[in-house]
Amino acid sequence: MSYDEKTNGQMDAIIARYPRSRSAIMPMLHLIQSRDGFVTPTGIEFISEKLGLTTAEVYAVATFYSQYKRKPVGEYHVGVCTNTLCAVMGGDAIFAGLKDHLGVGNDEVTNDGKISVEHIECNAACDYAPVVMVNWEFFDNQTVESAKTLVDDLRSGKNPAPTRGANKVSTFKETSELLAGFNDGHAEEGVQAGPATLLGLKIAKEMGAQL
Amino acid sequence: MTTVDSGRTESAVTPITPIAPVEQINLIIDGFEVTVPKGTLVIRAAEQLGIQIPRFCDHPLLAPVGACRQCLVDIEINGRAFPKPQASCTIPVENGMIVKTQLTSEVAQKAQEGVMELLLVNHPLDCPVCDKGGECPLQNQAMSTGQSESRFEGTKRKFEKPVNISSQVLLDRERCILCARCTRFSEEIAGDAFISLNERGALQQVGIYEKDPFESYFSGNTVQICPVGALTGSAYRFRSRPFDLVSTPSVCEHCASGCSLRTDVRRNKTLRRLAGDDSNVNEEWNCDKGRWAFQYTMAKDRIANPLIRENGQLREASWPEALAAAAAGLKDKRTGVLVGGRSTVEDAYGYAKFARVALNTNDIDFRSRPHSQEETDFLAAHVVGSKVNYQDIDTADHVVLVGFEPEEESPIIFLRIRKQVQKRALEVTAVTPYLSRGFKKLNAKAVLTTPGQEATALNGLSLTSKSIIISGERLAELAGGLSAVVKLANKSGAKIAWVPRRAGERGAIEVGAIGNLLPGGRPVSDATARVDLAAAWGVDSLPAEIGKNADQILAAANAGQLEALVIGGVDPFDMQQPPVNALEKTFIVSLEMRPSAITEFADVIFPIAAVTEKSGSFMSWAGTSRSFEKAAPDAEHRSDAYVLSILSDAMGTPINLTGSKAAAKEIAAVGSWDGARATFTATQAKNLHEGVILATWRHLLDNGSLQANEPNLAGTARKNLARVSAKFANELGVKNGDLVTVSTDRGSLALPIEVSEILDGVIWLPRNGVGAESLRILGALNGDGVRVRKGI
Ligand code: SF4
Ligand code: SF4
Ligand code: FES
Ligand code: FES
Helix, strand or coil: CCCCHHHHHHHHHHHHCCCCHHHHHHHHHHHHHHHHCCCCHHHHHHHHHHHCCCHHHHHHHHHHCCCCCCCCCCCEEEEEECCHHHHHHHHHHHHHHHHHHHCCCCCEECCCCCEEEEEECCCCCHHHCCCEEECCEEECCCCHHHHHHHHHHHHCCCCCCCCCCCCCCCCHHHHHHHHCCCCCCCCCCCCCCCHHHHHHHHHHHHCCCCC | CCCCCCCCCCCCCCCCCCCCCCCEEEEEECCEEEEEECCCEHHHHHHHCCCCCCCCCCCCCCCCCCCCCCCEEEEEECCEECCCCEECCCCECCCCEEEECCCCCHHHHHHHHHHHHHHHHCCCCCHHHCCCCCCCHHHHHHHHHCCCCCCCCCCCCCCCCCEECCCCEEECHHHCCCCCHHHHHHHHHHCCCCEEEECCHHHCEEEEECCECCCCCCCHHHHHHCCCCCEEECCCCCCCCHHHCEEEEEECCCCCCCCEEEEEEECCEEEEEEECCECCCCECCCCHHHHHCCHHHHCCCCCCCCEEEECCEEEECCHHHHHHHHHHHHCCCCEEEECCCCCCHHHHHHHHHHHHHHCCCCCEECCCCCCCHHHHHHHHHHHCCCCCCHHHHHHCCEEEEECCCHHHHCHHHHHHHHHHHHHHCCEEEEEECECCHHHHHCCCEEEECCCCCHHHHHHCCCCCCCEEEEEEHHHHHCCCHHHHHHHHHHHHCCEEEEECCCCCHHHHHHCCCECCEEHHHEECCCHHHHHHHHHHHCCCCCCCCCCCCHHHHHHHHHCCCCCEEEEECCCHHHCCCCCHHHHHHCEEEEEECCCCCCCCCCCEEEECCCHHHCCEEEECCCCCEEEECCCCCCCCCCCHHHHHHHHHHHHCCCCCCCCHHHHHHHHHHHCCCCCCCCCCCCCCCCCCCCCEEEEEECCCCCCCHHHCCCHHHHCCCCCCCEEECHHHHHHHCCCCCCEEEEECCCCEEEEEEEECCECCCEEEEECCECCECHHHHHCCCCCCEEEEEECC
16 A cells, blocks of 8 residues: 655645645545546555545545546546536437447446546536536537547547636546646636626626626 | 333433533423423423434434434424424524424424335335344334335335445345434444445445444444344344343443343343443443353353262262262362352352351452452452442543553443543543554553553653542552552542453452452451451351462462362463462362363362343442343253352351342341451562563453354454564564564464554563463463564
8 A cells, every 4th residue: 555755745735734634535535546547445545544534434435426436437537417408408419429439338438448438417517508528627519529529539649628728638647636636737728707608797797787 | 021122212201411500491392391401402302291203313322413304393483483394303492492393283294204205215125024123213103104105116226235344243235224323323432433324325325445344342333223124233133023032131241341231032042132221331332242242151062960070070960969079079178269250249249158158268269360469459448349430430530541441341431431532522541551542542642651660650640639540450460550550549639440351350359259358348357347247147257367369279279278179250261370280189169151171170060050040230340230130031040159058058057148139138238348448558560571571451352251152243353463563563574464473481372463552672462362362372461571583
């Protein structure tokens, strides 16, 4: 049960962020995913040892949140929103299309280890429905065809830019490190709120609302 | 004999004991006014009126959680109603509150029925094959609160069943209603968060982390408080129906904590034991040993009839023949008596009286374990007649533990201290060479001390009259330890508590099963005390010479100064020197349940009753009498006291004890001594031994004879490990899991090591682990020097 010096240092840095060390479980789990690709038994035991918690306590957290993976995912983990709005706007069709196109089921990985797909819950991006996320970066207003092109591009090494946010898609491991609270330098890139989000504001201003 | 209903979930009234005067709150529940202390939960306040709100997750000894939603009621405060029904188990009362339960509110009733219907959606129709059937809160409350027909037509959630979450606890996940009682108990009460609620949504389930089973000493409590049949015990699973059991309130015979238990018997066989409810002692909990170690009472090799040795061979004999043989063998012989620490108070009294009246000697000792003169004096001066109890722990400002690891050696004391540590950060100091997990769970400040140097450590502490010094029986092995306890108590006014491991030791002291005390704490050395007792017993006089201790009795037997021994419930391998020679040389009368190392040498053996087969009492470490009735109604075995009494008749020196009841009556009549107690002279600590110093104590679960025939329980025993410091491991060139060999002139023992928080130059060994009986193999005590080397 051991991680390299850098990882150990990062773990300590995470723990140091909180007044009560057990609050560090979640970012530490992300950091485990950034090293091992998923939440490994080694990772759970490491965290329990570090935080003085039982393995059961760490396991309970790791299994509660679907962002923690208990088996390897693809280098690019593709989440298709299939909650109400996205689903009716085409999310269900995109999800079915991608599974068919890649020959994998929900939460499964392609043979080359590049892509996994999963249906995910609402990402608060309903104004861009249907939404697809790659390693938690937004690809808005997708169609079955655009989503297939997206995964083909990812597989062939082209790095398609997300619609909003960072200029590039990081790998699952890189993103996990970001989620553990270690800045990857892409934070300032791109817009967060796109035109659809701001449309109401724009109309209100046009109508003379004092904001 | 009474029949008690299971667990506490269905019981309607939980007494509320306010600690200090607290503000009283007035509210109305179902039209009735009720006044309760501030902070009371609505569900408890309703109980005070006899109104029972259905519930699953609620438990009066666990923090409120509101997990099951079964207890919904309508609440309004000062005219403002909550918009929807509220969980009455999480809401404290307030002045002006108007509560309407299912009895007066249709909304509440409908809400409860709705919750019940949802709970039953996934609950299997297992009742006919479920251990809980007949005593199940879900079954009962589905009757009171549910509907007779299900509207659910889908497929129920299924899980592979059952999961062994330890060798003794099984989990049927589809029966679980996710109330979190088990997980909360494990975390809040036991401090062993080895089970958790895993996954989410429809897949949420109780579980362990796969590699780490639910090996908590208190795991059985979760089986008892699970409000459905999701958690079951391996030993009881599929064995019985609650309505076929006859339940008798009983007391645990395993340790000095003094737990009240309930013994469930069917056709004379004990099928299970549960924790009883006694807020002054074990609250509603007990440990797994007390719950599951009872198979020995039904062992196939129980001695059925008296045995006598003829030409070296034991043969069965009639009672009259065996009594005559024993009486002839003891007649005019200088005899010593060894009681063992497991007798009931009444039986120990039988031995004490038998020694004085039938054998005319004070050579009697209950200590079948390492002991010392210092301890003998300490018991007479500071233990007999004293009372320090659980409530003193509740109000203590500081608890010092010395020669005592409570989780291993008296688990309910552990839970009681832990409760105060959790509740009000009670200060705990452990004077110990090794900071065990149990100490850590008490947040104990460690004064790491080489065995033998306790005096120095204790001298450095400053306590008050609200502090308690709890010393264990092991301290007798460390010269000067008990003296330092006395000194610290004298200096600070702190109370002294002494905790033996065995359930019968404290009672044995009170009834004089020791050489320097007569029953009721009368000092043998006090002529008035002897006359007083002789009068009570109707004999002319009592022997005046102070009796020998167990070691001295055996040495005298070996030297030919004693010619006979009467022995009950002693394992000779619990002594530092197994007294084989002494046993070979003497005429031995043994009172035993099963063949033992003593019966191998005995000349006459009398079978005796197990605790479930007689009434009696134990005295807990706190000096409180814990009496119990016979649980197996048709058992034929008789108590030790009765057997000794008929033996004394055969010898012509009757002690007149027709059984436990008679003995109890006589003990009360004889009363306790109100004259001066013996004085205590301090003993000096010895110089440290050469070599590596041994530290050792028993694990709760080990090779003890009362744990026989219970493999499920044994499966959760701690691993046998030798514990050394990181520095020492380095010097030895070993890392975790590597074997080291520990040896003395008597023998050697190889065990894997674990680097632990222990002093350099000290090695910790389990005293009586299965296959690691270090006392028996090495003959070494705490503070002794041992040799340690790498490998086998
Ligand atoms: S196993 Fe029993 S006690 Fe534990 S959560 Fe399930 S129903 Fe409650
Ligand atoms: S704590 Fe002691 S008295 Fe209580 S159940 Fe366990 S062994 Fe028996
Ligand atoms: S429903 Fe898909 S982002 Fe909200
Ligand atoms: S008993 Fe109140 S929510 Fe469970």
